[in-house]
Amino acid sequence: MREVDQRLSTEDELFCTRYELDTLSGIVNHNRLERWLPGFCSPHTHIEHEARYNWVKQFVDGKTVLDIACGTGFGTYMLAKQGNASAVTGWDIDEQTIRYASLRHKDPRLHFEVKNAERFDENTLFDVITSFETIEHLNKPEIFLQNIDRSLRSGGRCFISTPISGMSENKQPDNPFHITEWGFRRFQELVRQYLTIDEIYLQLYKM
Numbered sequence: 001m002r003e004v005d006q007r008l009s010t011e012d013e014l015f016c017t018r019y020e021l022d023t024l025s026g027i028v029n030h031n032r033l034e035r036w037l038p039g040f041c042s043p044h045t046h047i048e049h050e051a052r053y054n055w056v057k058q059f060v061d062g063k064t065v066l067d068i069a070c071g072t073g074f075g076t077y078m079l080a081k082q083g084n085a086s087a088v089t090g091w092d093i094d095e096q097t098i099r100y101a102s103l104r105h106k107d108p109r110l111h112f113e114v115k116n117a118e119r120f121d122e123n124t125l126f127d128v129i130t131s132f133e134t135i136e137h138l139n140k141p142e143i144f145l146q147n148i149d150r151s152l153r154s155g156g157r158c159f160i161s162t163p164i165s166g167m168s169e170n171k172q173p174d175n176p177f178h179i180t181e182w183g184f185r186r187f188q189e190l191v192r193q194y195l196t197i198d199e200i201y202l203q204l205y206k207m
Contacts, residue, residue, distance in 0.1 A: 057083030073101025091115035
């Protein structure tokens with residue numbers, strides 16, 4: 001169990017504790033983990049999520065960053081604290097999750113907001129946009145990619161990850177939280193309609 005954060009009020013600490021216990025309950029009772037929560041998920045889940053942010057943080061020094069579907073904010077915090085970004089904004093659709101992220105991860109360069117990845121109308125431009133394991137959850141991934149293109153500064157970078165399907169396009173994936181999963185080539189075709197692909201990486205795991 002986490003140590004009590006002395007900066008939080010009793011009410012806020014209780015809220016965070018309830019959120020953590022609800023996450024743990026979902027894993028124990030339903031084998032379900034929707035959002036990455038360090039300390040309340042399997043080591044494998046933590047390692048695979050943390051690795052993405054550890055890799056991307058080398059590109060954000062002095063940059064303004066948007067982390068779409070930031071979840072509980074640990075990775076967003078890594079980009080500010082370890083990546084030395086000048087400002088990092090984290091968005092997530094769930095109000096309770098954003099409240100948790102705001103309470104657990106405090107840094108003057110960090111800002112969290114409730115936003116819908118398919119319906120944001122942000123006028124701010126960002127140097128770097130990250131969105132890990134998000135697009136497969138969306139009904140309208142095309143709108144999501146258009147929004148990213150519109151929100152990137154000229155010369156900006158976007159980092160997207162998604163699980164790769166053995167099918168070209170799977171509309172009934174095993175994961176109940178996923179709407180669509182794409183094959184390796186099909187996903188590239190989708191992204192290329194809206195963004196220029198400079199490099200492609202695969203995240204592999206030891207069996």
